Amino acid sequence: MSPSTLSTSSTLARTLAADLSTAPPGARVTLQGWLHRRRDLARVTFLVVRDRSGLAQVVVAAGGAELPPGCSEEAALEVSGTVAANPAAPGGVEVVDPTVTVLGEPAGPPSVELWRPQPTASLPVLLDRAPVAWRHPRQKALWQLSAAALAGFRSTLDHSGFTEIQTPKVVGQVTESGANVFRLDWFGEPAFLAQSPQLYKQQLVGVFERVYETGPVFRAEPHDTVRHLAEYVSLDVELGFVRDHRDVLAVLRDAVAGMLESVRRSPAAQLLGVDVPVMPDEVPVIHFADALALVGAPEDEPDLAPAHERALGAWAREVHGSDFVAVEGYPMTKRPFYTHPQPDDPRWSNSFDLLFRGLELVTGGQRLHRHEDYVAAIEARGETPEAYADYLQAFAAGMPPHGGFAIGLERFTARLAQVDNVREVTLFPRDLHRLRP
């Protein structure tokens, strides 16, 4: 019997590619990563090693150490060698006189040529080969924008008195809309995948006042477009004790500002050359009715067309110097049943869309908070309050004025990176035609 204690100190002092330029010439270093590119020239072999931080160049001189078998592109390697200055290498340094160990040998050439500046395969092929395609530095950086945005979102809210929640993704009742819902078998009972945490996050305002959730939502939308996914990541916020939707918009402004700031600081944004917008201290706000007039649309239009949103984006840029503009007061008829009407004119609602460079980015607003208002709104839809009994418990127990919003992570990142198709920024997209890999 020989119980031992775990040593947490590593015997391997590993150097990341991004830190190589800070190592003094002549220093011995050990790199770990994948063989991104191998070029065999007459008198020298160049190895480019890719790790989580970036790329490093390794030079194997002819007559030097033999390279081991399996040292082909995408092999997982460990390389020990000596740092040498070379202005032509990434970061101005390279590793010479290396000892190369293959930690994981590929079974064949990679299915995507990862060393090219851009992957050359079509998007459907890249999606089929996602486990390999995501290794491309540009692809990887696209996801890192999402990860940075997520971190900035949570950090902003964590510092503003919000509690993170985790609500169920399998529900016993469809409430928001009977359409576009995935059905499943729950121990013999019918159940559904949650289309949003909307009803739960409202209930939890009654507990924590201010809540957020980052998690998957599911929409069985039969739309085959560049903007729709059937499973996506929703960043949800809900807060109580608001005066109206303007207080919600102020939190949205701060959350998006935090996301942008986090993205701005990320190496991925620099690698991709992302033009990260500046969130103004004061977001320009225009009422829906005024927006229709501004863009020259008939005053009885029920919604803004994409051309209208683009025109509003241009107006915000020109008049307010802002990439962002909020439209408030959408017609009640176009908003879900829990939407709070505009107190002085109930044709309009206390809801908003936030547009980014003329594209809708976020939807939110104030919700109803009185139990009797819910009962009336549900009956007005021809439904019975009994169908909403669990949800209504929260309102029967006393709820303050509250509101919130939801940001689709993939759409946010796609717009930031200015890619057309949300699938380009989704690790493993799910849609009408795609359930794998």
Place this chain on the structure above:
Amino acid sequence: MSPSTLSTSSTLARTLAADLSTAPPGARVTLQGWLHRRRDLARVTFLVVRDRSGLAQVVVAAGGAELPPGCSEEAALEVSGTVAANPAAPGGVEVVDPTVTVLGEPAGPPSVELWRPQPTASLPVLLDRAPVAWRHPRQKALWQLSAAALAGFRSTLDHSGFTEIQTPKVVGQVTESGANVFRLDWFGEPAFLAQSPQLYKQQLVGVFERVYETGPVFRAEPHDTVRHLAEYVSLDVELGFVRDHRDVLAVLRDAVAGMLESVRRSPAAQLLGVDVPVMPDEVPVIHFADALALVGAPEDEPDLAPAHERALGAWAREVHGSDFVAVEGYPMTKRPFYTHPQPDDPRWSNSFDLLFRGLELVTGGQRLHRHEDYVAAIEARGETPEAYADYLQAFAAGMPPHGGFAIGLERFTARLAQVDNVREVTLFPRDLHRLRP
């Protein structure tokens, strides 16, 4: 047309209950919250207001301002008044001469008596009334332990070079185990809810080296026990370029230490009087074979019984002064197909369980990383590698030695809070019998 800009400055200077004690006596303050308790005495009425930070006492003298209608327990209120010292009040201060506004009137008395020190209803009743029951300060604090643990988990990994990932929860193939999986209809195709992000997080080690995910997993386990949920939150980690499972265990040690530290700093831990354990710098590790010998079990036992785990917990406490002990080397026959064998004796595996006070808390280990090892392991199960084609793409492209672990959030919190039933720390539990609220 009157476009305006959004003012982010609030006209309401709100004071949180927890900050009331720092306000000077005589100051005018405004509280917002729920009426936690109302006691009408002959000459005075006491209102206890509950907000996200805690409780505050408000005193309404007879002959003072009338309380408005609807000012009953669980009403959402705004209270403006004057701070006065009172050693008997929470924090040594109370609010006197109040003006009370009802922001949200309850439809009736709350279904749970929230002002009692402990909710008196049975657990099934509390679960049915979750939207109200979670308002209880002790209940709320239980979830806040989870939220703090989540934040500590992410923060630790964010500072250790990990990338957060979000992988799909609907999958086209069942791979880990055909049993205990929920089936659903995906646009007419059969699909399944993901039992874990295991196969995805491994693939993404090939991209980001070090990844984590916090999200729901689904197990159609027909177990009606205090430890099993059919949907729970899994904290998943996977990292590449490890020497073996001991490097994984070192990251687990740091992640759990970060979770505990975050919990320790949370007001919820203080409110609940949680005895937060100390994570030792070096976790005691014992081999499975040695563990069997230590607890006096036959050497051909394939697993540790609960009594064995308790004995190991006592041993770790006594010999190493540690609430934690890791058992490594579980028999290969008891571990999933992707498990890496112990190099010097392939009967055993490079896997581990982390026990906390004699209860299994986390499972993890090193995985296979060579493509040919996967092909052999899958064929040894009587399956074809073609069924795992998407997963195997990552290994065909070259993968380093890697490993990881998964922590069940609800189980972690339950053990920390020393509650028997994971449902006590789950906002809206899902199990064999429960699909609502």
